[in-house]
Amino acid sequence: MKKQAVFLLMLLVCGFASAQWQSKYEEKKxxxxxxxxxxxxxxxxxxxxxxxxxxxxxxxxxGERGNxxxxxxxxxxxxxxxxxxxxxxxxxxxxPQCPKESYWSNVDVDRSTYPIHLNFKYDQGPTTxxxxxxxxxxxxxxxxxxxxNQVYLMGLSMxxxxxxxxxxxxxxxxxxxxxxxGGGDPNSVSSYAKNTPLWVFHGAQDNVVNPLQSIEMVSALxxxxxxxxxxxxxxxxxxxxxxxxAEPELLPWLFSHKKQNQ
Numbered sequence: 131m132k133k134q135a136v137f138l139l140m141l142l143v144c145g146f147a148s149a150q151w152q153s154k155y156e157e158k159k160x161x162x163x164x165x166x167x168x169x170x171x172x173x174x175x176x177x178x179x180x181x182x183x184x185x186x187x188x189x190x191x192x193g194e195r196g197n198x199x200x201x202x203x204x205x206x207x208x209x210x211x212x213x214x215x216x217x218x219x220x221x222x223x224x225x226p227q228c229p230k231e232s233y234w235s236n237v238d239v240d241r242s243t244y245p246i247h248l249n250f251k252y253d254q255g256p257t258t259x260x261x262x263x264x265x266x267x268x269x270x271x272x273x274x275x276x277x278x279n280q281v282y283l284m285g286l287s288m289x290x291x292x293x294x295x296x297x298x299x300x301x302x303x304x305x306x307x308x309x310x311x312g313g314g315d316p317n318s319v320s321s322y323a324k325n326t327p328l329w330v331f332h333g334a335q336d337n338v339v340n341p342l343q344s345i346e347m348v349s350a351l352x353x354x355x356x357x358x359x360x361x362x363x364x365x366x367x368x369x370x371x372x373x374x375x376a377e378p379e380l381l382p383w384l385f386s387h388k389k390q391n392q
Contacts (some may be wrong), residue, residue, distance in 0.1 A: 143384065151202075152210040157199050160266050167262040168199040168227045172211060174220035176277075184221040184280035184385065187209065189289030195228045202227040205286060209375050219240055219385050222276060226266065228259045234292025235260070235314070245340035254297060260292060264300065271303075279389040280303060281308070286310040286371040287339060294347060297322045306387035308380070310371045311336055311391075313343025316350035323354035327387050330358055331374040332374040333366025 155170035174183055190202040202225045209215070211225045228234055236257050240247035256264065271278050283304045285293035290312015297307055298315070301322035310331040330350065332344040341362060348360045363373050374380065 152203055153201070153209065154211045155203060155223075157383075158197070161284075162262060162264055162265070165258055165262060166197075167259060167266060168197060168224045168268065170199060170203060170207075170227075171270075172223045173262035174222070175213075175216050179275045181275060182277040183275060184219075184282060184284045185267075185270055185276050186221050186223045186284065186384075187263070188223065188225050189234050189263070189285030189292040190225065190227065191287030191289050193287075193301070194235070194356075195226070195230045195232070195288075197229065198249070198339070199227055205371055206284070206375065208304060209381075214277060215381065219381055220314075221280075221282075222270065223272065224266070226263050228288070232257055232259045234263070234288055235295045237291060244337050246338060248291070248313055248339075250291075250295070250313075252298060252315050252318055256295070256299060260296065260299075263292075264296070267300075270348050280387075281305055281389075282384050282387075283307040284310070287312060287368065290339075290344075293320070297326060299326075301325055305389045306384050308384065309344070309347075310374050310376075311339050311341075311344070311368060312347075314347050316346050319347065319350045319356070320354050323351050328358040329354070329380075329383060330360045331370050332362050333368060333370035334362050334364050335367045336370065338368040367373065 155172045158169050160167040190208050194201040194204055236251045236254055238249040279306050283293050290309040293307055293309040294314030298321055303325050305390035306327045307328050330344050330348055332341040334341055348358055351358045363370055
């Protein structure tokens, strides 16, 4: 009985801790006609509209799609919400949620084999969720408290694919980007290759998204004259975001970039 009580207490403490950081992200939604984009947004501690803050857009993976406006925080949400990081890197952080049957990137996904087969179709325009993300981002950047020289983009898996596509659709927007275990159209990189520093991550053992997807994008960036950072973890499968988030230089690298300095 005593062990059971201790276990229940631990569950309550863990649940409270999780609710604490998640509550820092306000629940919002953008409605355009029949389409709705749900998102969470976190403002800096002691937020003042008279000051300017960096903006971070984070695109989640396929497993976090839905309409609960919560699942998208599972991977990466806590990264920015600790008191320490809020003090060191105050920023406006946006986590949109992609609907269940959609994708950030315009891509045909064949899941009959693993790793999955991907056919990117950037020429057909952005998906509705990505178009709404672009509108949301534009609206946020236009606010007087947003620093347009410090707009950052991150994404994992499906969100890593969305990161590459969004860079090609808004090549002059982002000061730096971090695509994790993603992929994209290598022919699209010339528009942003020299403008936007990238740190690309992938797991060598990834059996969901082939690491060749990231390798091809990095190769295309190098050919276009860019110098992306590329970390491939020998030991990692698809969840390469975990070691990526643990990189001590991840956020210092991200926040070190400003558009005006490039």
